[in-house]
Amino acid sequence: TSNQKVFTRGSPAGRSLFRYNYSVTTRLSIPNSHNEPETTLSGSFYVHGPAGCGKTTLGVTRLLSLVQQGIRADSILILVPQRTLGLPYLNAARSPSFPPGGQPAVVTLGGLGQRLIDLFWPAISHPAGFKKPRQRPDFLTLETSQYYLSRLVRPLIDQGYFQSISIDRNRLLGQILDNLNKAAGTGIALTSLADRLKAAWVGKPDQLHIYDEAQECALKFREFCLENNLLDFSLQLEVFCHHLWPSFLCRQLLTSQYRHLIYDNVEEDVPVVHDVIREWLPHFESALLILDDNGGYRSFLGADAASAQEIANLCENKIHLTNSYIAPPAMQAFSEGLSNILLRERNQPVNPSARKVFRFTHHRFATQMIHSIAGEVKRLIDQENVPAGQIAILSPYLSDALRFSLMHELDLLGVTSRSHRPSRSLRDEPAAQCLLTWACLAHPQWEFPITTQDVRGAFMLSIDNLDLVRADLLAQIVFRPKRKPNYLGSFDTITAEMQERITFRVGQRYEKIRAWLEDYRSGKELPLDIFISRLFGEVLSQPGFGFHQAFDNAAVAARLIESIRKFRWATQTTLEHEKSPVGQEYIQMVSEGILAAQSLQPYEEQLDDALLIAPAHTFLMTNRPVTVQFWMDIGSQGWWERLFQPLTHPIVLSRRWNPAEKWTDAHEYASNQQALARLMAGLIHRCSGKIYLCTTGLNENGDEQRGPLLKAVQTLLRRLPVEKAGDHV
Numbered sequence: 001t002s003n004q005k006v007f008t009r010g011s012p013a014g015r016s017l018f019r020y021n022y023s024v025t026t027r028l029s030i031p032n033s034h035n036e037p038e039t040t041l042s043g044s045f046y047v048h049g050p051a052g053c054g055k056t057t058l059g060v061t062r063l064l065s066l067v068q069q070g071i072r073a074d075s076i077l078i079l080v081p082q083r084t085l086g087l088p089y090l091n092a093a094r095s096p097s098f099p100p101g102g103q104p105a106v107v108t109l110g111g112l113g114q115r116l117i118d119l120f121w122p123a124i125s126h127p128a129g130f131k132k133p134r135q136r137p138d139f140l141t142l143e144t145s146q147y148y149l150s151r152l153v154r155p156l157i158d159q160g161y162f163q164s165i166s167i168d169r170n171r172l173l174g175q176i177l178d179n180l181n182k183a184a185g186t187g188i189a190l191t192s193l194a195d196r197l198k199a200a201w202v203g204k205p206d207q208l209h210i211y212d213e214a215q216e217c218a219l220k221f222r223e224f225c226l227e228n229n230l231l232d233f234s235l236q237l238e239v240f241c242h243h244l245w246p247s248f249l250c251r252q253l254l255t256s257q258y259r260h261l262i263y264d265n266v267e268e269d270v271p272v273v274h275d276v277i278r279e280w281l282p283h284f285e286s287a288l289l290i291l292d293d294n295g296g297y298r299s300f301l302g303a304d305a306a307s308a309q310e311i312a313n314l315c316e317n318k319i320h321l322t323n324s325y326i327a328p329p330a331m332q333a334f335s336e337g338l339s340n341i342l343l344r345e346r347n348q349p350v351n352p353s354a355r356k357v358f359r360f361t362h363h364r365f366a367t368q369m370i371h372s373i374a375g376e377v378k379r380l381i382d383q384e385n386v387p388a389g390q391i392a393i394l395s396p397y398l399s400d401a402l403r404f405s406l407m408h409e410l411d412l413l414g415v416t417s418r419s420h421r422p423s424r425s426l427r428d429e430p431a432a433q434c435l436l437t438w439a440c441l442a443h444p445q446w447e448f449p450i451t452t453q454d455v456r457g458a459f460m461l462s463i464d465n466l467d468l469v470r471a472d473l474l475a476q477i478v479f480r481p482k483r484k485p486n487y488l489g490s491f492d493t494i495t496a497e498m499q500e501r502i503t504f505r506v507g508q509r510y511e512k513i514r515a516w517l518e519d520y521r522s523g524k525e526l527p528l529d530i531f532i533s534r535l536f537g538e539v540l541s542q543p544g545f546g547f548h549q550a551f552d553n554a555a556v557a558a559r560l561i562e563s564i565r566k567f568r569w570a571t572q573t574t575l576e577h578e579k580s581p582v583g584q585e586y587i588q589m590v591s592e593g594i595l596a597a598q599s600l601q602p603y604e605e606q607l608d609d610a611l612l613i614a615p616a617h618t619f620l621m622t623n624r625p626v627t628v629q630f631w632m633d634i635g636s637q638g639w640w641e642r643l644f645q646p647l648t649h650p651i652v653l654s655r656r657w658n659p660a661e662k663w664t665d666a667h668e669y670a671s672n673q674q675a676l677a678r679l680m681a682g683l684i685h686r687c688s689g690k691i692y693l694c695t696t697g698l699n700e701n702g703d704e705q706r707g708p709l710l711k712a713v714q715t716l717l718r719r720l721p722v723e724k725a726g727d728h729v
Contacts (some may be wrong), residue, residue: 002374044287051685052326055290059262060092062288066260067099072194074102077258079277079527081298082271083108085623087304089262102598104259109273112235113240114139114649117231120250122562124243129226131529136228144562144570145232146173147589161213164206165646169426175647176217177232178301183300183654185270187241190218193653200652200663207646214647243271245279255280259625263621266312267295267305271655274307281314289315294681297620301644307655314424326625327685330357332693335684337719339536341712342677350719358691366633367405369696373630374409375613380628381415386689388416388611390627394683394700396638400428400613406613410616418552419613426563431547431556435532436460436587442517442531445582451454455479455488461546461553463509465486470502475509509544528583529564531558533624620682626691634713635695635705640676675711 039295047055059078073093080086086106093103105112125133138260140148150173154159161173177644183190194215198208244250261284263277281287287311296305324332330353335663337350373393380386393406398421410417426432437458440448456475460466477498478489491499491507491514499507510658516539518650520526526534537558540547547553567589568582575582612619612626616639642650651657651671682693698704 018384022527043317044281044284044315045317045319046287046289046312047289047319047321048291048293048312049321050324050327051194051682052324052622053321054325055292055321055622056088058321059264059288059290060088062262063089063092063104064098066286067101067104071260072102073099073104075257075259076104076145077110077261078104078106079261079263079273080106080108080271081265081303082621083111084621085265085268089264092524096260099534109240109269109276110236113230113236113244116244116254117236117239117251120244123249124247125229126238128239128243128330131227131230132229132346135229137231138570138573139236140225140230140232140570141566142177142233143589145177146170147567147571148224148230149173149176149217149583150589150592152220152224153217156213156217160332161217161239162210165210167646168593172647175645176214176620177234178222178645179214179650179653180222180232180234181237182216182302182648182650185272186304186655187272187275188653190222193218196652196659197649198676199659200649200661202659202662202664210647227276230570237270237272241276241465243517251640255283263288264288264290265295266308268292268298268303269308271304271307274304274311274387278311278314282700288313291657292682294639294678294685296678297617297682299362299675302650302654304656305453309417321625326688326690328357330354331684331687331691334358337716338680338712339677341715341719342673342680342708349721350716351383351640352721354716355720357687357689358693360693360695360717362695362697364697366402366696368700369632369694370402370409373632373692373694374406374413374415377410377415377630378413386627387609389609390689391630392612392614392619392626392628393613393632394616394619395632396616396636397398398613401457402632403613410611415611417611417613420618421615425590426560427593429556429560430457430461431550431553432560432590434458434546435557435560436590437533438462438513438517438535439531440587442520443525443583444487444521444580446581446587448584448587450479450481452476452479452481459510462513462540463506464544464546464548466506466546470506473498474502475583478514488513488517513539525581527564527568528586529561529568532561534563536561575648583695616679616683620679623686625686625688627687628692629683629687630684630692630694632694633696633705634693635707635710637705637707639709640672640707642672642675673708676712680709 047058049055063076063078064108066076078086078089080089085560086108089104089106092098093106107115117139121137122133125137130137150169153173153176167175179193180190182188183193188196190716194211197211200269201208201211221232224230225232231239258721261281266274266289290306291308296303299305300623327335330351333351334354334357340348361369361372363372377388377391380391382386395402398419403419403421407417407419433454434457437450437454439457440446452472456468456471459471459474460468463471477494478491480487480489491502491511516535520531536547536554539545541554542548547557564583567586571585572582575585585727604712614622617629649663651667654665695707695710
C-alpha cells in the first residue's frame with residue numbers, strides 16, 4: 001500500500017533493523033532520517049519471507065527489546081496459531097537473562113478465549129445459550145470431545161447412519177468435530193455445512209445423505225454441550241468471537257492490558273482470528289506480524305493464508321527478508337527448480353548448483369530402502385560428524401510398521417532416534433498398553449477382557465531384561481483367565497523346573513508387582529491416574545524394573561496420566577450421575593482408538609542428540625531446521641494426494657470457496673499440486689546440508705510407486721546439465 005515503508009537489508013534502516021544474531025541479545029530499533037539517536041520501534045510492522053530467514057528470531061529480538069526498554073512483559077501479547085510455535089518465545093521468557101517483573105502472554109486465541117470465558121462466565125453464559133448459567137463450565141480436550149460425541153453417535157450408527165462409507169470410528173468422530181471447528185474458524189453457520197458440501201459434490205447422488213447425517217450429529221453435539229456447560233474448541237471460539245470480543249467490558253480489559261502485539265505464523269491461523277486482530281490492531285502501541293511466504297501448511301485445519309495477507313497489508317511498515325540463514329544458495333536453487341516444475345510456471349533449465357544438495361537413491365523393496373537409510377545415517381554421524389539431532393527422516397505418513405522398522409535398524413547401529421506422530425493413539429504405545437493392562441488386572445470388577453498376549457507384553461516392559469520366551473512362559477503359567485478372571489498366580493506355586501527356566505531374578509520382580517496389586521485390591525479404589533502414578537513411582541520406575549531410566553516409556557506414562565486426569569476432570573460429574581467408573585470409561589475409550597490429548601512435552605524435550613522420524617507436515621510445524629533430511633518413498637501418492645475425508649472438505653468449507661461451484665478433478669489436481677509445491681519449499685528451506693530422495697520399486701504393500709513428486713524429481717534431473725554418471729542416475 002502507498003503508506004507502507006519497505007525496508008531491505010541493503011538500506012541504512014534495514015541494516016539497523018537487522019543488527020542482530022541468533023543469540024538475540026541486541027536491540028531492535030530503527031534510526032530516523034536525520035541521524036538522530038535511535039528510538040524505540042513503534043507502529044505496526046509486517047515481516048515476511050521464506051522459512052529460515054530469521055523471522056521468528058526477529059520476533060524474539062523484538063520481545064527482548066521491548067522488556068529491556070522498560071515495557072512491562074505482561075503488557076505484551078504473543079499470539080501463535082499452535083502452542084508449539086510459541087516455544088521460542090517461552091524459552092526466551094524463561095531464560096535467566098530475561099528481566100524480572102512478569103511474563104508475556106504466549107497464547108493461541110483459543111487459549112486466550114478460554115481464560116476470558118472462565119472470567120466472564122456469569123455475564124455471557126445465558127446470552128450464549130447455556131442451559132445452566134449458574135454452574136461453572138467444563139472445557140473439553142480433543143479426547144473428551146470425542147468421548148461425548150461417541151456417546152451421541154453410537155445409537156445413530158446402530159440405526160443405520162454412515163453405512164454407505166467405510167471409515168474407522170475415531171476418524172468419523174474426528175471429521176464431525178473438524179466440521180464444527182471449520183464452521184467456527186471461518187464464521188460459516190453450522191446449519192449450512194451440509195448444503196455447502198452437497199453443492200460441491202459431483203459424485204453419486206446416493207452419497208449426499210452422509211453430509212446431512214454428519215450435520216445432524218454436529219448439531220446434537222452442540223446442543224448437548226449447551227445443555228451441560230461443556231465447551232469444545234469450536235464453541236470456545238464462537239463464544240469468544242460472538243459474545244466476548246463484541247462486549248465493551250471484555251474489549252476494554254484486553255486493549256488496556258495488552259499494549260504490544262507479536263503475532264507469529266499469521267498464515268497458519270483461521271480467518272475469525274484474523275477478523276479479531278483486524279479490529280484490535282489500531283489499539284496496540286506497537287505490533288509485529290510475521291508471515292511465512294510459503295506457509296499455509298495447516299490449511300487442512302482451516303488456516304487461510306489469503307486472509308492473513310489482508311490484515312498484514314493494514315500494517316504501516318513492510319519488511320521483506322530474502323536471505324536465508326539456513327538454506328544455502330544451492331538449496332534455494334533446488335527449491336525454485338522443483339517448484340517451477342510442480343506449478344508449471346517456467347520451462348527453463350535448473351541452476352546447476354542444485355545438483356550439490358540432493359541425492360537420488362532407488363531401491364527395489366522398502367526393506368532395502370530402510371536398511372540403506374540407516375547405514376547412511378550411521379556414516380554421516382561417524383565420518384562426517386553430523387549430530388544425530390541434525391538429521392530428520394520424513395515420510396508422508398508414518399505407519400507403525402515403518403516406524404518400528406526404522407527405529408529398530410537405527411537402534412542396532414547405536415543411533416538414538418525419536419518419533420512423533422500426533423495422530424498416534426495411546427493404544428498404539430506399548431508403554432500405555434502395559435500400564436492399562438495392569439490397571440485392568442487390578443480392577444477385576446470392570447470385567448475388561450485380557451489376553452495372555454496382553455499380560456506377556458506387560459511382563460516384558462515391566463521387568464528389566466525379560467526376553468519374549470520367558471515372558472510368554474511366565475504368562476502362560478501364572479495367568480489363567482478362565483479359572484479366575486484377572487487373577488495372577490504366585491511364582492512360588494509353580495514347579496522348580498519352571499522357576500529355573502524363568503529364573504528367580506524374574507520371579508522375584510514379578511512377585512513384587514503381584515504383591516503390590518494384591519495390596520491395592522484389598523484397599524480403597526483410587527482414580528485411574530492416581531493408581532498409575534503410584535504403580536509407576538513405587539514399583540515400575542525402581543531399579544530392576546522396565547521403566548527405570550527408560551525415558552521414552554516414562555514420557556508416555558506422563559502423557560497417559562495427564563490424559564486420564566483431564567478426562568476425569570471433564571467427565572466426573574456426568575459419570576458419577578450415571579454411576580459409571582471414570583477409569584472403566586477411559587479404558588473403553590482408549591480401546592476404541594480415541595486419540596489422546598496432545599501436550600507440549602514431546603517438543604519441550606529438545607533431545608538435540610536424537611534423530612527425528614516424523615510425517616513431513618509434523619516436522620514443518622515444529623519449525624526446526626536440520627542439516628540432513630531423508631525423504632522416504634518419494635514415489636508414494638501420499639506426498640501429493642489429500643487425505644480421504646468423506647465427511648468434510650477443507651477448501652469447500654473455507655471463505656475462498658464459491659458455494660455455487662462444483663469441486664471437480666481439475667480443482668483437486670490444482671490444489672494438490674500447490675500443496676505439494678508448498679510442502680517441498682517448506683522442507684527444503686529448513687535444510688542446510690543435503691536431502692536424500694529415496695524411492696522404491698515396490699512399497700511396503702507391494703505396489704509400484706509413480707507419484708507426482710517422483711515425476712517432478714525425474715524432470716528436474718533431466719533439466720540439469722548432463723554430467724558423468726554418479727549419484728543422480
